[in-house]
Every structure is written in C-alpha cells, then in structure tokens.
Amino acid sequence: MSALIAAPVLLPAFAATLSLLFRRRRRWIGAGVSIGATALLLAIDLVLLGQAATGEIGIYALGDWPAPFGIVLVLDRLAAMMLVLTAALALAVSIHATLTSLDRRGWHFHPLFQFQLLGLNGAFLTGDLFNLFVFFEVLLIASYGLLLHGQGARRLTAGVQYVIVNLVGSTLFLIALGLLYGVTGTLNMADMAVRASALPIGDQGLFRAGGLLLTAVFALKAALLPLHLWLPRAYSGTAPAVAALFAIMTKVGAYAIIRTGPLIFAGAAGRYMIPAALGTMILGFAGFLAARHLRVMTAFGLIGSTAILLVAVAVFQERAMAAALYYLPHTTLAAAFLFLVTDLLIRWRGTEGDAIVVTPGYRGQQVLAALFFAGGIALAGLPPLSGFIGKLLILQATLSSSWWPAIWAAILITSLVAVIGFARAGSTLFWKSSGDAPPSPGTSGARALPLKEAAPAGFLLALMVLLTVAAGPVTAYMEAASHQIFDVADYARAVLPPASGVGS
C-alpha cells in the first residue's frame, strides 16, 4: 500500500492546472512546468517500475474504501511498464513541441498535453472497469483538443470524424459495461474475474456477449481491421508531433485487451482477433506502400505494426504475450520516432510539406536521411534494432498456435513490403535530387541548421537502442509480467481483501 501509486494520476492534473495559468504571458513558464512535470513523472514511474519488478502487486485504495466497493489503483509489472513508456514518449514529444514552437500555434497545448497524460496513466493503473471508461473519456477529450491544435480546414474535418467515431465507441463501451454489471453485479476487475467463474449457465451467454462487445471497443481504439478506418485520416490530419504522442493511444486499446482478456474473459476473443489482426497487418502495409505522404505512410505503418502486436496478444498464451509485451514499447517508439522525423522533414525542407516527391537539396538532408534510415530499420523490424528481436520472439512464440502458418506468412511478407516501401520513399526523398546543390553555409538565405530540434527524436532512437542492448533483462521482465497477467488468482488475492473474498 503505497501512496506513490496515485502520483502518476495526480501530478499531471496539478501540472495541467498550473500551466493553464501561464497561457498568455510568460508562456515559457507554462512550457517549463509541463516539461518539468513530465520529467518528474518519468522519475516517479521508474521508481514504481523498480517496485513492480519485485513481483509484488501494489494497491492504492482511493478514499481507503476496500476493493469491491471502492475504486483501486493497481500497480503490477504490466502497468509499470506502460507508465514508463508513456512518460518517456511524452517527455520527447513535449520537448519537441516546445523546440519547434508547436505549442504557440494555439493557447492550450500544455494543459491539454498534461490532461492527456492524466487519462493515459489513469487507464493503465485503474483496477475498475467503469473507472477505466472515465479515464478513457479523459484521454479522449484531451486528444480531441490536441488533434485540433493549430486548426485548419483539413484538421477540422478529420477532427469531426475522430470525435464521432470515438463517441460511438464510448456508447458501445457503456453498453458492454451495463451488460457485465447486470450479469455479475460488480465493476471491479478482480471481483468480476472471481464471479465470472461461478456464473450460472443461463447468464454465461450474456456475459460472453458483454465481453466481446468490450473487446470490440478496445479493438476500435487499437484500430483493428473493420474498425481501423478512422486512424489514417486523423493521424495524418494532425500535427506530426501530436501524432507521435498518439502512437501510445492505439496501445491503450491493446493494453486494455491484454489486461481484461486473460483476467476476466479467459481469452475468449482470441479466435476472432487473430484473423482480424492478420487482415489489419496486410491492409496496413498495403496502405503503407500506397501512401504518397510520409505522415499517411507512418499512420499505416502504425496500424500494421499494432496488428503484429495484436496477433501475438490474440494467441492468449504466456510465451506469446511476453513476446508481444517486448514488441509493444518498440512499435510505439518506432512509430513516434518516424512522426517526429516527418515533422523535421516538413520544417527543414521548406517546400512540398511531407509529400514523397523529389525536391532541390536542402541543409540537413544528410542528418534527416540517417534518421529516416534508422526509423525504417526500426519499423520494418530489421537488425540491429529491437524490432527484429521483437518479431523473432513473436514468430517463435506463435508456433504453438494452430494459426502459425498464416501468422508467419503475414509477418514475413509484410516485413518485406515495409522494406520496399521505406526503400522507395527514402530514395525519392533523399537520394534523387533535382540538380540544385544545397545552399552553402555562407550564402544569404541559408540559416544555421537547428540541429537541436532533432534531439527529442534522437532520444527516442537511443531508447530503441537501449531496448536492443538490454534485450536480456527486458525479456526477463516481460516474461515475468506475462506470467503475472495470466496468474488470475494472484491478482485477485492482491486486490480483494482476504476477509470478504467473493461475497459482498
């Protein structure tokens, strides 16, 4: 029982309010508060990760109400890993947005950014399904604001569609919650897991329907096949730096499936999810190849790589889940990294935006080419970066599934497609040149290259390198996390007080 578990939810709330005060004058204070709070959040999350790594499940009961009656925050290995990933990504994005003055294109960037973090952290920590819904809404409301940040007609159209899709998703979420509550009489995840195993036969059909509906809502957030249509336009319509933060949003859906699937529904959704994820993978990388703008291309790459993650999740076995958990931070970082590189391309090239066309040479082209090359290696999953290890682990672990030939074929073919897509885009963007030499440093009009703008992207790249170098300890942690996810009895023992147990 440690109050520190509540800090990742409380800190962004205070930081958001504080940075709201400085939105007109002394805006640098608002930015400083936001970045400082995010850095502090990363430090706190690392401490929590250390706590969770011991294998103990930390509980914080809000208002000191015991578990089935009050809301609890639960910190296990999975939650701690997601928290650290979110904070690291948020730190890079907030620094990037401040360096590139994205936060000055509207009034409320930093408060919205912090509220987004509040929603994300809450969703990862909560142990209550209705509370999960509330945190989903918090992160969605903030994401509407961030998506529209900077405005413009194209962004508004994409924003309307994004809002409508997510409102319908929230409606479905509530229907599923209503069904599950009506059948089990509880909203606490651990309590529901205990009661689900003792349901009378007549109620099991309703319970399964509620569970599948809930999984469908999470699949909408994770952009799984029939529900993926909102993502490319929303992510390519917004500012690339915001899209980089949104790389974690599809993982919230994946996280919710990982959390509730084994715990409450015993992996019942797996047989629908595997074909859907395979289809998403193919469609994602087909869109990847067809895209004519780098942002659209990265958005489709995000859909495809999230589908690879979901295939491994949908097997619902301990080893496959461990592989998926290793791949999860990698795919988030890789997609976010590419979005940041896209933003640098738009800023440094000066013409043509992010269209994949040949332009005259410009300063910083070599730096960008190197970064893009690294991003391509990461997202396509080639050695030496961590995507290769992640894909290898997933291929190995899915061998036990009866779907393994389809999974192997889809992952290997889409990897090849990704390499072709990157090679084509990269050679158009960086190799071909329309003849003009880049302006030399002394000539007028050439300004000093703002290399520091590439620092946040470099930070994300360094994290991916770290993930590769430390692959041994990381996979050991993920295997332990996966074991913890499937150990329902241990989770229920930790969350529910021993005396009251099952009965209310």
Added chain:
Amino acid sequence: MSIEFLVATAIGALTAGGIYLCLRARTFPVVLGLAMLSYAINLFLFAMGRLVVGKPPIYAKGVAVYTDPLPQALVLTAIVISFGMTALALVLALRTFLETGTDQVDGTPDPDLLDRENRT
C-alpha cells in the same frame, strides 16, 4: 403491460433512431443521433440494476429487497460525460461548417449549397 416491456421498448426505439441518425451524411443529424444513443444508454444502465418499485435504495439490516444504488451513480457520470461530449461535437461541427463551407461528415462539398451559389 409490464414496466420491463415499456423500458425495453423505449431503449430499443431510442437506439434504433440513434443508429439511423448516426449513419446520416450531415453532421447535425449525426450529433442528434449521438444524443439519442446516449439517452438509450442512460436508460439501459439504469435498468441494469433491475427495475424495482417502491423500495429503499440503501442496503440495511432487515431489508430483504432494495434498489441497487450503483447504476444510478453510473448514469449520473454517463450523463455528465455525454452532455459535455454532445456540446463539444456540436461546436466542432459548427466550426467545421463555417471553416470549410460544408456540413457533410466526410468533408465533400455540399451539393445544396453549390446549387444555391450557382443560382445567385
């Protein structure tokens, strides 16, 4: 006619209307559809605690039948969230219409508005 039948019919009618309106091409009917869907959900959540008439809402010793108070708290939360969301969607739809000159959800030019401009 039982109260369960009435409530179930109301939820069904609201959901059907909401889904129909959500599938329309213009933003205003879609927002109305979302509002209707959220009404249906509120009723649905309320009914999930089972429909009980004339019983105390709080569990106490010696009370055999009581109304489940939790769904009412859930409905309150859901009402607040859906109200805020509907307002946001409405403002966003209006802003998009003013900025792009069309209130089609997919952003294609509005045929009616084009006709009117051609005539004047």
